[in-house]
Amino acid sequence: MLxxxxxxxxxxxxxxxxxxxxxxxxxxxxxxxxVLALGVDSTPDDRIEVTMQLLNPNVSGQQTGGTDGASxxxxxxxxxxxxxxxxxxxxxxxxxxxxxxxxxxxxxxxxETLARKGIGDLVDSFIRIEExxxxxxxxxxxxxxxxxxxLQTPKSPIPAIVVENLFLRQEMIGYRPFSYLxxxxxxxxxxxxxxxxxxxxxxxxxEDTPDKTFVMSGTAVFKKxxxxxxxxxxxxxxxxxxxxxxxxGSVTFVSEEFGKVSCEIVKSxxxxxxxxxxxxxxxxxxxxxxxxxxxxxxxxxxxxxxEILDRIGKEQSKAIKxxxxxxxxxxxxxxxxxxxxxxxxxxxxxxxxxxxxxxxxDSLYPNIEVKVNVDSTIRSTGLSNKSAK
Amino acid sequence: xxxxxxxxxxxxxxxxxxxxxxxxxxxAPDAKQDAWLVILIYILPGILLQLVHIGIFxxxxxxxxxxxxxxxxxxxxxxxxxxxxxxxxxxLSARVLRDFTGLITISAMxxxxxxxxxxxxxxxxxxxxxxxxxxxxxxxEILFPLMILGLIIAYVLLFATKNILVFNRLxxxxxxxxxxxxxxxxxxxxxxxxxxxxxxMLYRTLNEPQxxxxxxxxxxxxxxxxxxSISVLFIAGLGVxxxxxxxxxxxxxxxxxxxxxxxxxxxxxxxxxxxxxxxxKISIFMYVSILGTAQLFKVKNQRYLAFPFGxxxxxxxxxxxRSYPQHIKIGLDFTVKYIHVPLQIIVPIITLVIAYFKNNxxxxxxx
Numbered sequence: 001m002l003x004x005x006x007x008x009x010x011x012x013x014x015x016x017x018x019x020x021x022x023x024x025x026x027x028x029x030x031x032x033x034x035v036l037a038l039g040v041d042s043t044p045d046d047r048i049e050v051t052m053q054l055l056n057p058n059v060s061g062q063q064t065g066g067t068d069g070a071s072x073x074x075x076x077x078x079x080x081x082x083x084x085x086x087x088x089x090x091x092x093x094x095x096x097x098x099x100x101x102x103x104x105x106x107x108x109x110x111x112e113t114l115a116r117k118g119i120g121d122l123v124d125s126f127i128r129i130e131e132x133x134x135x136x137x138x139x140x141x142x143x144x145x146x147x148x149x150x151l152q153t154p155k156s157p158i159p160a161i162v163v164e165n166l167f168l169r170q171e172m173i174g175y176r177p178f179s180y181l182x183x184x185x186x187x188x189x190x191x192x193x194x195x196x197x198x199x200x201x202x203x204x205x206x207e208d209t210p211d212k213t214f215v216m217s218g219t220a221v222f223k224k225x226x227x228x229x230x231x232x233x234x235x236x237x238x239x240x241x242x243x244x245x246x247x248x249g250s251v252t253f254v255s256e257e258f259g260k261v262s263c264e265i266v267k268s269x270x271x272x273x274x275x276x277x278x279x280x281x282x283x284x285x286x287x288x289x290x291x292x293x294x295x296x297x298x299x300x301x302x303x304x305x306x307e308i309l310d311r312i313g314k315e316q317s318k319a320i321k322x323x324x325x326x327x328x329x330x331x332x333x334x335x336x337x338x339x340x341x342x343x344x345x346x347x348x349x350x351x352x353x354x355x356x357x358x359x360x361x362d363s364l365y366p367n368i369e370v371k372v373n374v375d376s377t378i379r380s381t382g383l384s385n386k387s388a389k
Numbered sequence: 390x391x392x393x394x395x396x397x398x399x400x401x402x403x404x405x406x407x408x409x410x411x412x413x414x415x416x417a418p419d420a421k422q423d424a425w426l427v428i429l430i431y432i433l434p435g436i437l438l439q440l441v442h443i444g445i446f447x448x449x450x451x452x453x454x455x456x457x458x459x460x461x462x463x464x465x466x467x468x469x470x471x472x473x474x475x476x477x478x479x480x481l482s483a484r485v486l487r488d489f490t491g492l493i494t495i496s497a498m499x500x501x502x503x504x505x506x507x508x509x510x511x512x513x514x515x516x517x518x519x520x521x522x523x524x525x526x527x528x529x530e531i532l533f534p535l536m537i538l539g540l541i542i543a544y545v546l547l548f549a550t551k552n553i554l555v556f557n558r559l560x561x562x563x564x565x566x567x568x569x570x571x572x573x574x575x576x577x578x579x580x581x582x583x584x585x586x587x588x589x590m591l592y593r594t595l596n597e598p599q600x601x602x603x604x605x606x607x608x609x610x611x612x613x614x615x616x617x618s619i620s621v622l623f624i625a626g627l628g629v630x631x632x633x634x635x636x637x638x639x640x641x642x643x644x645x646x647x648x649x650x651x652x653x654x655x656x657x658x659x660x661x662x663x664x665x666x667x668x669x670k671i672s673i674f675m676y677v678s679i680l681g682t683a684q685l686f687k688v689k690n691q692r693y694l695a696f697p698f699g700x701x702x703x704x705x706x707x708x709x710x711r712s713y714p715q716h717i718k719i720g721l722d723f724t725v726k727y728i729h730v731p732l733q734i735i736v737p738i739i740t741l742v743i744a745y746f747k748n749n750x751x752x753x754x755x756x
Contacts, residue, residue: 189634344557
């Protein structure tokens with residue numbers, strides 16, 4: 001019976017080696033061309049240009065003491081032009097020694113011209129590809145996406161990671177909105193809320209440095225799936241105050257009593273409520289923040305007079321309210337697009353009335369009344385209490 | 390006759406059955422953000438439906454669905470129904486196999502051939518069945534706590550990931566009114582709550598038959614709560630619109646997990662859970678169809694049936710639909726209306742009524 005056992009072993013081994021189903025999908029890391037960043041632009045003749053920042057598969061040994069990062073670059077940039085996104089990637093693949101893998105794409109950036117034409121189909125494609133994660137950041141750039149993807153930052157070998165960290169940091173500061181693939185898709189399918197995306201550009205820190213860096217601030221506002229306008233960084237922070245997402249940063253304001261004051265924000269939260277009074281719709285926004293004083297012109301002695309902090313808090317609340325109103329005005333008067341999701345707030349609080357209001361939200365939105373209440377708590381004045389000077 | 394199983398084993402096996410595929414889908418999409426509430430509401434009709442089946446079982450405590458049909462309906466109609474149910478369980482087994490191979494091919498291994506994955510699954514299932522039903526129950530004993538643990542871990546990780554769960558998306562509650570939404574989601578009673586009919590073949594294996602009602606009620610309650618909580622995760626994590634658009638809400642929700650920079654890309658956990666749950670579900674349905682056939686045709690050693698049934702089910706799973714969307718549509722439309730509702734609800738109720746009259750009139754001379 002020994003030969004039967006040997007036959008069985010042989011069969012088992014040979015069948016597992018010829019496991020056809022797996023070999024087609026085997027993905028060895030060395031044979032993957034990892035796409036770190038993806039840029040999509042529109043060409044003058046209405047085609048799509050895709051630029052990919054890929055991880056260099058030929059990883060050379062560590063170069064010590066290299067003054068410039070040019071030799072032994074860790075990234076390769078390839079681009080292709082085609083009629084659709086897939087077409088363009090396929091064109092680019094003519095220069096690729098192996099198959100591209102989108103699973104580790106750190107961000108997607110879309111050029112302004114393409115954004116103005118409409119990116120609904122593009123985003124739909126991204127969602128259908130199972131390799132893209134739903135929490136991939138999507139960014140808009142004022143120029144061409146090519147520039148962003150190509151840019152090699154001087155100190156870090158992989159620029160995509162620089163952008164990724166920039167993205168995460170800016171969220172807490174509040175200079176960019178929540179800008180992920182899933183949320184963009186949800187806003188697109190929602191009839192009343194306008195989608196927003198973060199904006200990234202390149203710039204030189206000062207005139208004499210030769211290298212450019214990334215700057216991420218501001219918001220791109222969409223009408224349906226077409227880019228309609230921008231918010232400045234202050235207006236963006238107004239938006240993020242309403243979303244309750246500002247977690248760090250500073251608020252600077254000038255007050256009569258205290259001069260120029262800068263406070264560092266520790267945390268903030270917001271509640272948005274819709275109130276309907278007959279036919280009139282109004283939105284009530286309640287913001288709560290906690291902060292520490294960092295710079296103050298006037299001489300203060302908070303230990304002797306703790307109520308100073310309350311007054312500083314009131315001034316700060318005014319300043320924050322101004323930022324929010326900047327955003328509100330831009331959104332209501334200039335753009336006429338509901339970026340805050342106030343429509344959904346009405347939906348949540350008044351589901352029955354919403355059914356009738358929903359269709360006319362575009363015309364109703366600019367006329368709604370918004371009440372902003374900010375409650376700032378100044379927690380401390382930092383490490384010192386009395387003014388040092 | 391099979392060996393007896395303990396109440397816990399029955400509980401675990403019964404729980405895994407619908408859970409295996411119900412977690413994959415966004416149940417009750419018509420209720421939109423109230424899907425979770427509607428699932429909880431349908432626990433009650435689910436229990437009532439099972440009480441009908443248990444009622445019939447009480448009259449024939451040593452019989453399975455297939456063997457008491459002839460006793461109630463008479464020889465010809467009874468055998469007709471028995472065969473119908475055997476084919477029904479086979480069809481369900483093939484449907485589940487198709488669900489899983491389709492999903493694995495779409496999400497994890499697009500280049501793999503579906504037949505190959507199906508073959509691997511079926512071979513494992515067939516082997517499991519040849520060892521007998523008790524083995525499946527013992528596997529369920531271990532897998533059930535693991536699945537609950539997996540659910541809890543998913544919850545914890547999703548809560549730990551910032552900004553992912555937006556509970557505002559669950560509002561407004563009962564937007565269209567409780568009754569409208571409940572009625573719109575009537576299909577819930579067939580899938581998942583109706584699938585317990587498979588256990589009408591297995592109730593007699595419980596070693597403490599007086600506990601049947603209690604166990605089954607608890608299973609349905611637990612099942613309802615588990616599925617409802619998963620719906621909450623889908624709605625809060627993905628939003629109602631995307632949950633209905635996507636083919637695979639569970640995968641997409643779990644992919645959102647990103648804790649501490651290292652707990653990321655946990656897709657593999659899902660595929661593993663999937664295959665395990667799928668294995669159990671296919672096994673149970675296949676086993677009951679084999680058992681039924683063995684009873685009907687008085688087959689002595691039912692182990693020999695496993696392999697042919699395995700092949701048949703694999704072939705059916707390929708034949709039942711040409712593409713994944715078609716498979717889903719058939720499952721939601723045709724199968725529910727013309728197969729689940731008659732076989733899970735209408736026939737058993739009539740059977741119960743007939744059984745009641747038959748047995749009451751039998752008892753009169755004795756009492």
